[in-house]
Amino acid sequence: MVSMSGLRDLLEAAIGEGVFPGACYAVHRDGRTARGAVGRHTYCPDDPATRLDTVWDLASVSKVVGTTTGAMILFEEGRLELDRPVADLLPEFGQNGKEKITPRNLLVHNSGLVAFRPYHRTRSDSDQVLDAIYGEELVYETGSKSVYSDLSMIVLQKLMERISGQPLDAFLAERVFKPLGMKETGYRPDPARCAPTETVEPWRAELRRKRGVRLDEIWIRGEVHDPTAT
Numbered sequence: 001m002v003s004m005s006g007l008r009d010l011l012e013a014a015i016g017e018g019v020f021p022g023a024c025y026a027v028h029r030d031g032r033t034a035r036g037a038v039g040r041h042t043y044c045p046d047d048p049a050t051r052l053d054t055v056w057d058l059a060s061v062s063k064v065v066g067t068t069t070g071a072m073i074l075f076e077e078g079r080l081e082l083d084r085p086v087a088d089l090l091p092e093f094g095q096n097g098k099e100k101i102t103p104r105n106l107l108v109h110n111s112g113l114v115a116f117r118p119y120h121r122t123r124s125d126s127d128q129v130l131d132a133i134y135g136e137e138l139v140y141e142t143g144s145k146s147v148y149s150d151l152s153m154i155v156l157q158k159l160m161e162r163i164s165g166q167p168l169d170a171f172l173a174e175r176v177f178k179p180l181g182m183k184e185t186g187y188r189p190d191p192a193r194c195a196p197t198e199t200v201e202p203w204r205a206e207l208r209r210k211r212g213v214r215l216d217e218i219w220i221r222g223e224v225h226d227p228t229a230t
Contacts, residue, residue, distance in 0.1 A: 004025070004034040007036075011038045011039070012038055015038065018043075021039050021041065021043045022050030024036070024054060036052075037050040037054065038050060055195070056195055066172045067156060068107065070168070071103065071107065071156060073175055073176070079164075080163055082102060082104040083102050085101065086103060086106070087099050089159060089163065090159050095134065096135065096136065096137040101142055105143065106152040106155055106159075109146050109152055110147070112141060112144075113133075113139070113147075113152055114147075115149050116149070116150055116228065117132070120203050121203060130154070133154060154228065154229070169187035172186075173186055190222065191214075191222030194222035195221070196219035196221040197225045198219070199219060200217065200219065204220070
């Protein structure tokens with residue numbers, strides 16, 4: 001077994017300094033692997049201890065590991081044409097200058113879509129957010145520069161769902177995560193196993209109140225952190 005005493009000491013020192021409340025690690029070297037967990041889900045001494053099976057929020061890593069990989073699978077199968085206008089299959093998107101945007105533009109973030117909109121302040125469900133995105137005007141000429149955009153990935157998700165006939169989480173579970181043996185990777189985890197990302201913001205608390213769910217939970221735990229994706 002690889003000795004990880006130095007790493008554990010470093011992580012425990014960081015916990016003591018308030019850098020983070022807990023962590024898991026895995027190091028592979030010379031054919032051997034060392035794994036371990038330190039700390040707790042939060043700084044509260046009564047909160048669950050971090051375990052090797054604690055589930056962590058991957059945040060925007062999901063766009064690369066999941067969405068982009070799924071898009072390339074559809075491309076290899078000839079079902080996603082990178083240079084065909086998105087509006088051909090998602091006609092509701094083809095308005096206000098977005099008629100010629102392609103999946104390639106969405107993937108490389110040069111579509112012309114704005115980087116971010118605070119839809120969580122004015123919209124209360126995904127259909128309303130999608131309608132707002134479909135109605136967006138471009139903030140720069142398509143292809144003229146690259147601007148990382150949450151909106152591009154959301155549109156790509158809807159396009160992939162239209163092509164595959166499956167929700168994105170089900171498609172990726174079947175075509176990406178399961179074949180790779182990624183048994184603990186997905187989009188709808190058990191909140192009890194999840195390390196929290198941060199405390200619930202006022203807008204999220206209000207949205208939960210409207211939906212009548214998880215009213216007593218003060219942590220974002222097992223729930224998408226990005227407000228645009230909520």
